[in-house]
Amino acid sequence: MRLIFLGPPGAGKGTQAARLVEKHGIPQLSTGDMLRAAVAAGTPVGLKAKAVMDAGGLVSDDIVIGIVADRIEEADAQKGFILDGFPRTVAQAEALDHMLASKGMQLDMVLELEVDQSILVDRIIKRAADAKAAGQPVRKDDDPEVFKQRLEAYNRDTAVVAPYYRNRGQLVGIDGMKPIDNVSAQIDSALDAVAAAG
Template sequence: MRLILVGPPGAGKGTQAAHLVAKYAIPQLSTGDMLRAAVAAQTPVGVKAKEVMDAGGLVSDEIVVGIIRDRIAEEDARNGFILDGFPRTLAQAEALDEMLEANSLKLNAVIELRVDQSKLVDRIIKRAADAQAAGQPVRKDDDPEVFKQRLEAYNRDTAVVVPYYEKTGLLSVIDGMQSIDEVTASIDSVLQGLDEKV
């Protein structure tokens, strides 16, 4: 099962990906997580990415595509994967298609979590407060101002991948404002209708 989760920051992609990882035993490939790991390890990519991420920007296609290309070649991604936070741009979507085609692979589905963006800032403020209450570090991108910049970047760059996948017939739209369990059930029902493709 090869899936892409699309939706603005704060839409719940990470939460739903965790469910899908458990259900299908495939890895969640979150570019955000991979980049944060690279930043923590102070790899060359991490150092480059840190400045951009701290400013609330998006790292270059070249860096992200390189990370994904290496990652999907790993053993645990052989039976599929969930892409979360990628592709972020039309160029990345096209690069992904080329990459998969070169490896005789295809996507099974693209799931968009559609949300009321006016309510996302409140959701992010709550997420930051919950993290603090649990004694966990608050992500830099959970700062409301940084979050608003990320939302603007999503609307400017990433929203264009939705019609791209709609044309391919791979896109399913899920109401991301439902409860977590309802969103999970909606995604499960979409995926039940798909045959796994190798």
């Protein structure tokens, strides 16, 4: 089962991906984690990434795709994987398709958690206020201004990835505003439908 999770920050991708990891025994792959692991392991593509990062540059799509390509060859990803936070652009989506095709693989499904962004912002403001009231530090991601910037970046750069997969018939929209268990149930039934068709 090879999946991609799309959706704006705060939509619940991490929560739902963790449930799928537990249920299906496949890894959730975050490009940030993979990048750090490749750099730490000193793999050829990791060394390239390190050189770019040390110079203060942004790691190119080619390097990121190379890291994903290496990672999905590992034993724990043989049954499948969940990509979270990647691809972020149509160019990355196209490069991912080519890379998977070169390995004789394809994506089973792209899940988009659809949420009302104004409610998301309200949720974050409430979470930050609750943390402050409880005398706890506010997570950097929960700073409403930081969160709004992340949403703007998502809408500017990443929201275009969903139509790319929709046009290819791979996108399944999930109502991310429902309670967590309902969201999980929607995802499970979408995956069951693909398994039955396959």
